[in-house]
Amino acid sequence: MTFSQFRPLDEKILIEYIKSTPALSDKIGNKFDDLKIKEVGDGNLNFVYIVVGSTGSFVVKQALPYVRLIGESWPMSKERAYFESLTLKKHGKLCPEHVPEVYHFDRTMSLTGMRYLEPPHIILRKGLVAGIEYPMLAEHISNYMARTLFHTSLIYRTTTEHKRDVAEYCANVELCRLTEQVVFSDPYRVSQHNRWTSPYLDRDAEAIREDNTLKLEAAELKSMFCERAQALIHGDLHTSSIMVTQDSTQVLDSEFAFVGPMGYDTGAFVGNLILAFYAQDGHANQENDRKKYKEWILKTIEETWVLFYKKFTALWDEHKNGHGEAYLPEIYNNPELQLLVQKKFMTDLLHDTLGFGAAKMIRRIVGVAHVEDFESIADAAKRAKCERQALEMAKLLVKERRKFQSISEVVTAIRQSQ
Amino acid sequence: MTFSQFRPLDEKILIEYIKSTPALSDKIGNKFDDLKIKEVGDGNLNFVYIVVGSTGSFVVKQALPYVRLIGESWPMSKERAYFESLTLKKHGKLCPEHVPEVYHFDRTMSLTGMRYLEPPHIILRKGLVAGIEYPMLAEHISNYMARTLFHTSLIYRTTTEHKRDVAEYCANVELCRLTEQVVFSDPYRVSQHNRWTSPYLDRDAEAIREDNTLKLEAAELKSMFCERAQALIHGDLHTSSIMVTQDSTQVLDSEFAFVGPMGYDTGAFVGNLILAFYAQDGHANQENDRKKYKEWILKTIEETWVLFYKKFTALWDEHKNGHGEAYLPEIYNNPELQLLVQKKFMTDLLHDTLGFGAAKMIRRIVGVAHVEDFESIADAAKRAKCERQALEMAKLLVKERRKFQSISEVVTAIRQSQ
Ligand SMILES: Nc1ncnc2c1ncn2[C@@H]1O[C@H](COP(=O)(O)OP(=O)(O)O)[C@@H](O)[C@H]1O
Ligand SMILES: Nc1ncnc2c1ncn2[C@@H]1O[C@H](COP(=O)(O)OP(=O)(O)O)[C@@H](O)[C@H]1O
Ligand SMILES: [Mg+2]
Numbered sequence: 084m085t086f087s088q089f090r091p092l093d094e095k096i097l098i099e100y101i102k103s104t105p106a107l108s109d110k111i112g113n114k115f116d117d118l119k120i121k122e123v124g125d126g127n128l129n130f131v132y133i134v135v136g137s138t139g140s141f142v143v144k145q146a147l148p149y150v151r152l153i154g155e156s157w158p159m160s161k162e163r164a165y166f167e168s169l170t171l172k173k174h175g176k177l178c179p180e181h182v183p184e185v186y187h188f189d190r191t192m193s194l195t196g197m198r199y200l201e202p203p204h205i206i207l208r209k210g211l212v213a214g215i216e217y218p219m220l221a222e223h224i225s226n227y228m229a230r231t232l233f234h235t236s237l238i239y240r241t242t243t244e245h246k247r248d249v250a251e252y253c254a255n256v257e258l259c260r261l262t263e264q265v266v267f268s269d270p271y272r273v274s275q276h277n278r279w280t281s282p283y284l285d286r287d288a289e290a291i292r293e294d295n296t297l298k299l300e301a302a303e304l305k306s307m308f309c310e311r312a313q314a315l316i317h318g319d320l321h322t323s324s325i326m327v328t329q330d331s332t333q334v335l336d337s338e339f340a341f342v343g344p345m346g347y348d349t350g351a352f353v354g355n356l357i358l359a360f361y362a363q364d365g366h367a368n369q370e371n372d373r374k375k376y377k378e379w380i381l382k383t384i385e386e387t388w389v390l391f392y393k394k395f396t397a398l399w400d401e402h403k404n405g406h407g408e409a410y411l412p413e414i415y416n417n418p419e420l421q422l423l424v425q426k427k428f429m430t431d432l433l434h435d436t437l438g439f440g441a442a443k444m445i446r447r448i449v450g451v452a453h454v455e456d457f458e459s460i461a462d463a464a465k466r467a468k469c470e471r472q473a474l475e476m477a478k479l480l481v482k483e484r485r486k487f488q489s490i491s492e493v494v495t496a497i498r499q500s501q
Numbered sequence: 502m503t504f505s506q507f508r509p510l511d512e513k514i515l516i517e518y519i520k521s522t523p524a525l526s527d528k529i530g531n532k533f534d535d536l537k538i539k540e541v542g543d544g545n546l547n548f549v550y551i552v553v554g555s556t557g558s559f560v561v562k563q564a565l566p567y568v569r570l571i572g573e574s575w576p577m578s579k580e581r582a583y584f585e586s587l588t589l590k591k592h593g594k595l596c597p598e599h600v601p602e603v604y605h606f607d608r609t610m611s612l613t614g615m616r617y618l619e620p621p622h623i624i625l626r627k628g629l630v631a632g633i634e635y636p637m638l639a640e641h642i643s644n645y646m647a648r649t650l651f652h653t654s655l656i657y658r659t660t661t662e663h664k665r666d667v668a669e670y671c672a673n674v675e676l677c678r679l680t681e682q683v684v685f686s687d688p689y690r691v692s693q694h695n696r697w698t699s700p701y702l703d704r705d706a707e708a709i710r711e712d713n714t715l716k717l718e719a720a721e722l723k724s725m726f727c728e729r730a731q732a733l734i735h736g737d738l739h740t741s742s743i744m745v746t747q748d749s750t751q752v753l754d755s756e757f758a759f760v761g762p763m764g765y766d767t768g769a770f771v772g773n774l775i776l777a778f779y780a781q782d783g784h785a786n787q788e789n790d791r792k793k794y795k796e797w798i799l800k801t802i803e804e805t806w807v808l809f810y811k812k813f814t815a816l817w818d819e820h821k822n823g824h825g826e827a828y829l830p831e832i833y834n835n836p837e838l839q840l841l842v843q844k845k846f847m848t849d850l851l852h853d854t855l856g857f858g859a860a861k862m863i864r865r866i867v868g869v870a871h872v873e874d875f876e877s878i879a880d881a882a883k884r885a886k887c888e889r890q891a892l893e894m895a896k897l898l899v900k901e902r903r904k905f906q907s908i909s910e911v912v913t914a915i916r917q918s919q
């Protein structure tokens with residue numbers, strides 16, 4: 084069997100594929116007798132196989148030329164697998180602690196072989212639903228965000244390097260268009276894909292479609308998403324793209340990557356933590372009122388930003404005499420100005436973070452793809468109540484984001500909203 | 502003689518080239534006896550030959566792999582000729598009245614054959630120095646800017662079309678980097694290329710290098726220039742890239758084109774008109790105090806923006822149900838919101854225009870490349886006085902641009918500065 088043409092995997096084909104691929108078969112010591120294969124893809128787009136042998140393991144992810152959640156009626160370039168593996172490698176080089184190693188990539192087959200994030204790794208969102216604290220999360224994710232975003236921006240690199248990435252990732256246009264549609268457009272219009280907790284939120288969904296101020300801001304955020312080539316971003320950094328244990332944090336699923344606004348990544352993470360916060364009341368019960376856990380989430384939001392700020396500006400200081408072309412040393416290397424420049428940059432980025440994060444909150448409540456944080460609240464009335472609170476906060480954040488000067492003000496606003 | 506390899510032209514080679522190129526030789530009826538050839542390139546970068554026969558004419562422009570003004574010590578990709586001809590064609594399709602027709606392009610030779618803009622066409626800057634009014638200028642240039650910028654933005658086109666241009670023009674990186682350096686960096690640091698009217702402006706040049714607020718804004722503008730893929734811009738739209746008669750306005754020299762911020766084009770034009778305004782006192786004499794002419798320049802600035810605003814938003818209205826992906830009709834097609842969205846867009850664009858325009862004024866006074874408007878003022882003290890006024894206004898515009906709500910406020914500020 085050869086694989087010179089694209090073929091969707093099944094278990095039998097996958098075994099043949101592994102046999103003909105040393106980069107993978109070596110990982111399991113070329114032993115196939117006791118191989119366990121399991122398709123576990125629970126994402127919206129792709130197929131994921133866990134392959135475990137007696138001496139090793141890996142994961143194989145394959146993109147089919149359509150959206151898994153919808154089916155063949157929603158075609159989607161399988162080239163997204165190329166951009167995912169390319170980004171895993173680029174971000175992995177910048178932050179190996181928090182990105183699974185890529186063992187193999189096959190562009191024809193849209194197939195990536197990568198490290199299996201073995202148990203007890205679970206999807207962060209599931210941990211947040213279960214009420215589990217992750218003491219290293221803020222430290223780790225701020226590390227990942229600071230290092231990937233800083234090093235792929237013009238603060239660190241030359242225009243020549245930068246434009247090379249910009250050009251290459253332009254070909255990942257279908258994934259960008261998907262985001263444009265489901266995040267920045269569908270929630271603000273009647274769309275067959277939209278859904279919400281009905282009838283409770285019928286009026287809330289309608290109100291969003293009628294809110295001119297909100298739609299004005301949505302247009303600005305969409306334009307920034309489409310136009311601003313600031314850094315090589317992950318593009319889908321919500322809490323289901325992150326796997327965690329108590330001492331490990333791993334970022335996967337970077338198929339939406341392109342050179343876009345940094346705030347879209349930082350916002351995805353922060354926005355999804357805020358969603359998790361508002362979902363907690365729906366998970367509270369007599370054993371656990373989740374009050375303490377909610378405080379942990381707020382603390383994690385605050386720490387993530389504070390640490391990100393620290394690490395990003397520390398990288399900036401460290402490389403201020405480097406080859407980055409945005410802020411040339413002869414112009415900006417005086418302590419007072421350097422501080423001024425960084426403060427302005429980080430305040431602008433906080434505002435982008437809040438805007439994008441809140442836009443992503445809105446789309447998870449009234450758009451096509453919802454989140455387990457709310458979906459797992461069985462009682463619809465209770466779920467709707469949580470969702471409405473989140474929606475109100477998201478609208479406020481989109482509209483008033485420029486008034487927040489620090490993350491602690493944001494956290495205070497969230498705390499006081501309840 | 503074949504031209505399968507790059508060769509710098511001279512008159513003899515050019516004649517051979519024309520003979521072997523029907524697209525050019527046809528233009529002169531294949532008659533070579535009475536051919537007149539003249540190299541007229543007065544720009545900073547390239548060589549321009551005017552070819553006139555008894556039955557027709559054309560211009561041949563060739564890019565050499567270095568900057569003409571400096572020589573071989575400043576290498577510069579000759580691929581810029583490709584991007585120039587590509588842009589002349591794209592913009593020419595959108596606005597044929599104001600872009601010379603391209604007859605022929607040869608990528609190997611970096612050679613463009615195009616319409617000869619015959620006399621009385623002169624470079625607009627020369628007309629401004631001579632004190633000549635151009636009654637159609639605002640009408641024409643606003644037409645050119647509105648049509649080229651609107652149709653190459655996401656208001657008009659799809660993300661897929663847009664990213665194709667973004668990717669292709671990333672390869673014009675050397676020209677972008679040249680702008681980054683000479684417009685956004687060199688004026689704010691000590692650079693061997695910088696010069697100014699010394700000793701008069703020594704202290705002024707130093708003050709710019711020490712002005713933290715100004716440098717903060719310069720960084721923001723530079724980042725926008727590098728990151729924001731808003732429309733296919735000309736990239737060098739100053740008054741020497743425009744040839745005029747009383748009833749014709751032609752935009753040439755688009756070798757700096759890329760998908761960048763619209764305000765960089767509108768700003769280039771407006772900023773260079775403001776330079777022309779402040780130069781007038783240096784050209785005044787007993788016959789002509791230039792007072793009336795100065796008012797004509799201010800009126801042209803105001804009319805250009807007002808007409809641009811009208812035409813750009815009219816195109817927007819006309820195409821609001823089209824395939825453009827920034828503002829989808831189901832979301833934005835209600836008259837009140839449409840007005841709100843356009844007002845916000847145009848106000849932001851005015852601020853970008855002032856920022857970029859003023860940055861380009863500054864660089865023409867203390868940077869490497871100066872303008873004839875000032876250079877032709879023989880008396881250095883008088884010249885310095887004009888330049889200082891322009892510099893002060895430019896600094897104010899960069900720093901306070903967000904306070905201006907309309908172009909008439911800008912014109913008033915300029916008028917009152919004297
Ligand atoms: N490297 C891995 N190790 C362990 N589990 C993984 C790995 N990659 C993916 N998974 C599992 O597969 C699921 C879907 O993977 P993901 O990359 O998010 O696919 P999709 O692009 O379809 O969203 C994840 O939620 C996770 O449970
Ligand atoms: N199509 C044309 N018709 C007439 N003159 C032209 C034409 N193109 C260029 N020129 C003349 O050549 C000069 C330099 O051309 P330009 O395209 O600006 O070159 P550069 O890129 O070197 O600045 C112009 O200022 C103008 O005088
Ligand atoms: Mg996923």
Ligand SMILES: [Mg+2]
Pocket residue numbers: 126127128129319336337338
């Ligand atoms: Mg995915």
Ligand SMILES: [Mg+2]
Pocket residue numbers: 544545741742754
């Ligand atoms: Mg020129």
Ligand SMILES: [Mg+2]
Pocket residue numbers: 414685686689719720723
């Ligand atoms: Mg600068």
Ligand SMILES: [Mg+2]
Pocket residue numbers: 544545546547737754755756
């Ligand atoms: Mg030129």
